[in-house]
Amino acid sequence: MIAPNETAPKAKDYASDQEVRWCPGCGDYAILKAMQKTLADLAVERERTVFVSGIGCAARFPYYISTYGFHTIHGRAPAFATGIKLANPGLDVWVITGDGDGLSIGGNHMLHVLRRNVDLQVVLFNNEIYGLTKGQYSPTSKRGTRSPSTPQGSLELPVAPCALALGAGGRFVARSIDTMQPHLVDVLKRAHAHRGASFVEIFQNCLVFNDGVHSAFTEKSVAPEAQLHVEHGKPLLFGRDRTKGLRVTPGTLEVEVVSLGENGVTEADILVHDEKSRTLAAMLVDLKPPDFPVAIGVLYCDPMPSYEQEVQQQLAQEGAKPATEAEMDAVLRGGRTWEVT
Amino acid sequence: MIAPNETAPKAKDYASDQEVRWCPGCGDYAILKAMQKTLADLAVERERTVFVSGIGCAARFPYYISTYGFHTIHGRAPAFATGIKLANPGLDVWVITGDGDGLSIGGNHMLHVLRRNVDLQVVLFNNEIYGLTKGQYSPTSKRGTRSPSTPQGSLELPVAPCALALGAGGRFVARSIDTMQPHLVDVLKRAHAHRGASFVEIFQNCLVFNDGVHSAFTEKSVAPEAQLHVEHGKPLLFGRDRTKGLRVTPGTLEVEVVSLGENGVTEADILVHDEKSRTLAAMLVDLKPPDFPVAIGVLYCDPMPSYEQEVQQQLAQEGAKPATEAEMDAVLRGGRTWEVT
Amino acid sequence: MKNRFTSSSPDLRGVKAREVRDSVVIRFAGDSGDGMQFTGSQFTLEAALAGSDIATFPDYPAEIRAPAGTTYGVSAFQIHFGGGDLTTAGDEPDVLVALNPAALKVSHKDLRIGGLIVVDTGAFTKRNLAKAGYETSPLDDDTLAPYQLLKLDISQRTLDALEETTLKQKDALRSRNMWTLGLMLWMFGQEQDATAQWVERKFTKQPDIARANVTALKAGFAFGDTVEMPMDVVGYTVAKADVPPGVYRTVTGTEATAWGLLAGAQAAGLPQLFFGSYPITPATSLLHVLANLKSQGVLTFQAEDEIAAICASIGASYSGVLGVTSSSGPGIALKGEAMGLAVATELPLVIVNSQRAGPSTGMPTKAEQADLYQAVYGRNGDAPLPVLAAATPTDCFDVALEAVRLATKYMTPVVMLSDAYLANAAEPWLVPDADELPRFPVTFRSEPEGFQPFLRDPETLARPWAIPGTPGLEHRVGGLERDATTGHISYDADNHQRMTDARTEKVRGIADDIPEQEVQVGEPRGALAVVGWGSTYGPIYQAVKRAREEGLEVSHFHLRHLSPLPRNLGELLGNFDKILVPEMNSGQLVTILRSAYLAPAEGLNKVTGKPFKVSEILDAIHARLER
C-alpha cells in the first residue's frame, strides 16, 4: 500500500517482484511501462486496485503489477471483474485483455460489461493475432492474413473493436498506440477518470507473429498523415502541418478529407469533435487508411450512472444489510405459519 | 419437396404436422404466418431449406415449418448454422432466435456469424423478455423493467439489436413488426435475397409476460407519427401525411426532425436514405421515441462476398476433393521416408 | 401408505356419518388455466393448519400456456395428508378431481381401483372431449367402471352461486376451482377460513373477484353439508399427525435453499450473499426468491449466461462475500471450466444444481438424478470438490447451510444437488429459531507479516482468504499451476504433484468433519441395505418401512454427502449381504459405491421424469431377498 506520509509514488512502486516474460521487443512492455506510470501519476492505492485478465500474452499483465491481480480463464475477465466490483464497489478494477481473449471467446462478456456500464477500465491489446498460442489469426486480423491455421490466408471480415464497443452501447471508447507513451498515459488517465465502463483499444505490436501489422499508421514517417488525433471541441485536423481536415459532405452523413486553403476550405468548414455524439463516434471508428487517417484518442465519452452504483442504490432503498438473527427469524416466519403445542 | 409439375406452393405447404404450442395471442403466430407466406411466395424447396434455432419460445419455430429443422441449444444456433452452411453451401439456412437466445447467451455467436458474413438469414424475435422461462428481463428490456428476477426494476442499459449488428460488421440490417404482415413479408424476402448474413429484428409482442411493450410505436393510432419507413433512395419522411422528415443539422453529424413547408423546409432538405451508408444506418438504429420515430425496413444493405463462398473458392484453388487412395498414399508418404528391405 | 378406502363400494354408500381415514391422497387436475396449483396449495395450507402431515407433488406442463383443453396442457397438484410420517405424495391417488376431459384422460389410470373421481360434467363438452382425444365420453362408457364416479355440473353450480355478482360468465367460471376446493375441504373435514382470508388479501385490488371466489368456495363447502349431496358420497375425518410442538409453515425446496444459503452467509458472518445466475427451468425460482431478499443483504445478478454467472460469483467470493451460483444440467455443463478455476484458486463458492431430465435439453420440467457424475467427475484435470444432495424440500435448508460451511471453512467450491421435484414440492416445516442455527464465522487474513497466499492451515489444508482492500496482502492468483507457498506461476514437477495431492487431501479430509452415516430405517446390519440420495428419500423410506413391517431385514441409508462419502459408510455396507441403490438415472451412485468399497451394489433405475412409487421399490426389495 502507499503509506499516507510516503512521498509521491514512482512507477516502479507498481512493479511486482515477478520477472516479466514476454518476448524481447514485445509491445506489451511499453504498455506495462505506461500503465505503471499512470498508476503512479494517479497515486492509486495498491491495496484497493485489482487487475483482472483472461488468458493470452496480454493477460499475463496482472502478474507484473504490484496491486491485487486475478489471472482468470480465457475470455471471461469482464464477468469476474463485474462480480468483484459489485461485491466491493470501493475497488478500482482494470480488465486487461487481448483481441482473441476479449473479442473471440470473450466477445459476449465484453458486450455485456460495456452495456451494463460497470465502473471499470477495459484495456484491449490489439495485435491482430493469437500470440500465446503461436500466431493464429484473430477476429481483428486483416482479411488474407496467413497464419498456421490459415496457410492460404484468412477469409473473415475483421471486427473493429471500437465499433463493436459502440454497438454494445459502451459510454467511453478510446484508442492509443503501444509506442506513444505520453498519449497512452493520457488516454489511460481519461479512462480511469470516467465513471462507468471505459473501453480502450491499444494498437500493440507482436514482434514474433505479426510484426509491423500496424505500421501503416504507426510508423513515425507516416504518422502525421495517417493519424487523426481527436480532442473534444477541437476541429478534426491532421497532417504534418495540420492542414488537412474532415468535412461533412453537404446533405449527407458522410465525411470527406479536405485541405485548408484549397478551393475555399477554411477551418470553419471542418467538423468539430464532440465526444458525446454517437454518430460522430460511429464515423470516426470506421476511418481507415489509405483514404482516411486512423482516429486516435477519446472517440466517445458520454457518462451515465454506473451499474454497481445503481445496484448499491437499489440495495440501499431496500435497506440492505447483513441479516440479523431477528430478521432471519422474520424471513423464516414470513408468510403463513401455525403453532403446534 | 415441391414437385416441379406442382402448382405454385401455398403457405400451408410450409406448415409442419406439429400442433403450434405458443400461448394464444402470442406475436409468434403472426411471424410464423408471414414466414410461411414468404417461403411460398419464393417457392423455396423444402428439402433444401433448414431452419436452425436455439432455445426459447421463438426457438420452437422450426417445429412448425415443413422444411428441415434443427432445434439446438441455447444461444448457439448461429454456430450450428455456420457448420451446416459450410458443409453444404447449397442449403438455404434460416436462424430463428430471441432477444435472450440471440443477444444474452448467444451474443458472441451472433457477433461472429455477422462478421464472417455467412450466407444465411438471422431472424430475431425481440419481445424484450425471456418468455420460455416465465418472464425475466432480457438484454433488450427497457431500464426499470419489473420482472421476477428484478422485482424492483432492472438497472441495465438495453442493447439495441440492430446497433450491435452494425457494430459487429453486419452487411444487412433490417427491422419489422410482427403485426405488419405485408411489410414483414417484404423484409423477409429482402433478407432472403441478400447474399451473406442478413439480420432482421422483429418487434414481437409477448402477450403473457410483456404485453404491449412495443405499443408506443406499433399501436395503429400512433404508428404514422412513431414509425419511419425507410426506402433506399427515398427521403426520410414520416407522419400521417408524410410532412415530417429528418434533416442533417448543418455542420454536424446529428439529425433533427423538421416539417415540410415550415420555415422554408422543402423535400430537398430531407436526408435521403442510402442503404450503403454505415453512418446513416448507425444514426437510424439509434432513433427512439418520443423525440424521433422508430426506423423500420431495410436500414443497411451493402453486400460483400459471403464467407462460405470464399471458403469454397479457397478449397477449389487447393483442388479440394475427397482424397483418393492414391492421394492418401501421397499424403502418408509425403515428406521424408525410407525403405527397409 | 396406510389403511385407505377399500375398493368395495359400501364404504361410499349409506348414511352420512363421516368415515375415518389415516391418510388420503387427492389429485387436483385441470387445464393450465384452471388454477390447479393454487387450489392444491390452498388445500395443503388448510390441512397443514389443521395439523396433518403433508407431502405434495405439483406437476405442470412445459409450455407457458399450452392450448386450452389439450392433454399436454393439463396441470395437476397431488397432495397426501393425514396422520404422521408421510414422506411421499402417494403412489395412487384415492381421489381425483378432474375439471376437464383432458385432466381425466391423463390421470385416471393412476387412481387406485375403487378410488373416487369427481368430474365437472359442465366441462365435458364435445369440443373438450375431442381436444382430449375422446371419441365417446368416458362418462358414458365403461372407461371409469373400476372407480367411484361423482358427476357434478360444477360449472353450472358455480354460475348459480355467483348469480348475484356482476361478473361476466367467462370470469365467473374462473371460480370453478374455488367451488371444487370448498367441496373437497368439506369432504375431508377441513376448515375454509384461512383460504377465504388469503383470497381476500390476494385480491384486495379486485374486491369483486375476491368476493366471487369466496362465495364459490363457501358454496362448494355448503353443497357438501346440504341435502343436495348425492346419497352415495360421504365425508371423511382424516387423522392428524402428532408432530413435535413448535411453529410450522409450508416450504418448498426452493425457499428452503434460499433461506439456508442466507442463514449460511449469516453464520459465516459474511457481509453479503452474492447470487449470480442465469434463468433456466427448474432452477430459476431460486433466483426469484433471492431477488426478494435484498433487504437481508442479498445481491442477485442475472448474468448474460451461465458462464458469466459463475465467473461473477467467483469474483464476488474473491472480493470477500459469499459467492453462489445455480443452474440446471445444461447450464452446469457450461460452468465446468470455471468450477475448475475455483478449485485451482481455492475460493469458496456454492453451486446449486436443480436437476432435470436429460441428456441435453431433455425434459426441463421433469425431475431426474442424472447429474451426479457431472458433479463428482465432470471437470478437466484432477479437480475434486465436495458434493452434497438434499433429500426433501425442508432438508434443502440444512444442506444449503452445510454447503456454505464447507465452502468457507475449506476454501473450496461445493456442489449442492437438488431437483425439479424438490424445487417445487412443498411440505410442512418446523421453523428453526435463528439463534439456534450453527455459527461458523470466517476470518479474512489481515496480517501482512508472513503472509503467503497458498500457505495452508495445517488442520483444514485451507489457504488464507486474503481479499482486495487489505493493505500489504497484494498478491496474484490464477489458473496456471502455482507455487505451493507463494502462489507464483510454477511449472515445477514436484510442486504440481504437491499441489494436486493437497487439493485431493483437502477434500478427502472433509470426511472427518461431517457426521458419520446414520441408518434412516432399520438396523446397521442385515440382509439388504437400500442406499439412496436426493429426492428418492420418500419412496425408499416408505418401502423399507413396509418391508420391515413384513419382517424383512432391510435398512435404509440416505446419503447427504456424496463426495467425500461418510467415513463409516464402507464399514456399514460391509454389514449387509446385498446392496440396492434406487436412483432416477441409469446408475450413478451405484458406480461410485462399487468403486469406493468394492461393494456388490446393484442399481434400481428409473428415468421417466416421475418419482419412484413405493411399490416399485418394495417389489425390488422382495426380488432381491427372494433370490
Place this chain on the structure above:
Amino acid sequence: MKNRFTSSSPDLRGVKAREVRDSVVIRFAGDSGDGMQFTGSQFTLEAALAGSDIATFPDYPAEIRAPAGTTYGVSAFQIHFGGGDLTTAGDEPDVLVALNPAALKVSHKDLRIGGLIVVDTGAFTKRNLAKAGYETSPLDDDTLAPYQLLKLDISQRTLDALEETTLKQKDALRSRNMWTLGLMLWMFGQEQDATAQWVERKFTKQPDIARANVTALKAGFAFGDTVEMPMDVVGYTVAKADVPPGVYRTVTGTEATAWGLLAGAQAAGLPQLFFGSYPITPATSLLHVLANLKSQGVLTFQAEDEIAAICASIGASYSGVLGVTSSSGPGIALKGEAMGLAVATELPLVIVNSQRAGPSTGMPTKAEQADLYQAVYGRNGDAPLPVLAAATPTDCFDVALEAVRLATKYMTPVVMLSDAYLANAAEPWLVPDADELPRFPVTFRSEPEGFQPFLRDPETLARPWAIPGTPGLEHRVGGLERDATTGHISYDADNHQRMTDARTEKVRGIADDIPEQEVQVGEPRGALAVVGWGSTYGPIYQAVKRAREEGLEVSHFHLRHLSPLPRNLGELLGNFDKILVPEMNSGQLVTILRSAYLAPAEGLNKVTGKPFKVSEILDAIHARLER
C-alpha cells in the same frame, strides 16, 4: 533400456576404436533460441534412416520466447535410438549436450551416473552463469563429478568454421547447433547427408545461411574424425533395429491423428472432413496440420470459441460430412453441453482431446491423463458415448480411424484421448498402403417410404442419417426428449425410459464390435496385471518386460477402448491376484475398473507433467509382489 555405458570410466578412454551399444539416450538442451528441437529431429531422422528404432521426447518452455539464458527458457529434445523395441525416450540420458549453463542446470541431474556431458564452454559466460543462477561455474567445481565431461568451445569452433562466410558473428553463432549435431552424428556413427540436403532445401531462399549450416555440420562431424578430438572421447556403433520391411517415416501423434481422421472420412466414403476448432495448447497443432490438407477435402474452421467449434462440427455432421472437433481440457469442458446434444440427436462426431496438466489452465505444455473422468462422465443427464485413447504417436492413426468408424456406424459422438506428449513426440512409422486400410462406407437415408428419424437399425441401434437436401425426408430434430420413432417432442414417461435405455444399449453394444482385449506383454493369467491406457504405454511395456526377465508373473494390458470396455476384460483381470493401474492422474481408470468388475485394482499415480520412468513402474511392481 538394454545394456548401456557402464559407469566405469575406461569405457570412455583408450584407443579410438568404436565401441558398440544396443541403444543410447541423448538429450540436446539449450536456449529456446538455439534450435534444439530442429537439432533433435534431424538426429532422429538420421538415426531412423540408418535403421534404428526410435523414441523421442521434446520438451519446451511455456513462454513463446522466454528471456534468453534463463532456466525456464530451456528447450530440450531427448532421443532414444538403437536396437529394437524402444518404447520410451529413456529414463536417464546417457549423453547430455548443454549449449548454455541454464540447460546444464535443468538437465544434468537427470543424467545417469557416469554419463557424458558435452558443453559449449563459449556459452559459459559470467552473464549466462548468473542468469542460470550459478554463483560459480559448475565446470570448475565438483558439481559434475559423477559424470564424464567434454568441454569444447563450440562457439569458437563454429566461428572458425565459418570464417570465410560473410555472416555477422551473431548470425554465424546461430549454427552452433549444427556443429554440435555434426559431432554427435559422428560420435554415434550416423550419416549427415540427409540433414545437409534437408538444410539446403529449407533455406533455398537464403543460400548463405544454408551454406553456413552445412559447413558447421560438416565441421562438427570432421572434428570427431580428426586428431583434434581429446583422447578420452571415442565414437560408438549403435545397434540397428530389425524392423519389418516396408516404407517408413517419422510421425508425430498430431500428424498420425490428422491422417487417421482423413483416412476415416475416406473409409466412410464421406465427401468432406469438417474440422471445427479453436486454438489451445497442445491441441492447436492438429488444426495446423489439417489446415494444410484442403486439397484432400478437409475444411478447417477456426471458430470464435470451443462451443462454436463443436456446434459447427455437429452442424456439419448434420449436413452429411464428417464433423470433428478438438481441444484440450479447459476447452473440452466448454463443449460438454453440445456433446450432450450430439448424444441426444444421435449425430456422428469425433472429439479429440489432447490432454494437458490441470486443473483449470494448469500447465498447458505438460502431459497428463486427468481428463478421463471428464470424457466418460462429464455431461449432464445420462449421456453415454464411446471413449478411445491412443497409446503411442503412431497408434493415433489407428485410433482416429476407429473413432470415425464408431461415430458413423453408430451415429454417436466419440471421444478420442491423446495428450501433450503424444501430440509432439515423433517415432518411426511403417506407412500403411491406402488400399489396405479398412473400409466402412456409410449410407445416407434416401427412401421417404417408411422413413422415421429415430427408427433404429435393429443390429446397431443406430438411427438413420437423413441429411438436408434429401427430398421427402424433411424432419425436425432437437435436444428436447423426442419420440422413439417420429422424433417429435415427447414428454411421455415411458418414451423417456425407452430412449434413455436405447442410448445406453447402443453404446454398450459397441463392446461386441471391438476386438477383445489382448495382453501386450506376458500371459493372460498371473500374479499381477498392470493395466494402462494412453501415453504410459512405453514405460509400462518396458517395466513389465524387465519384470518378466526377472521371472516375475506380470502382464501388461493396455486399453484402447475405455468406454465401452472390451467384453473380455473383466474375465482377464479375474485371472490375476493383483491389479496395478499406473496413470498420470490421481486415479481415474482405476475407479472405472473397480466399479465395472469389483476388481481390487490399485493405482500408481504420478502428476508431475512428466512421463513415468520405467524404474518407477518397476519399483511399484516389486512392491506389489513382495507384499
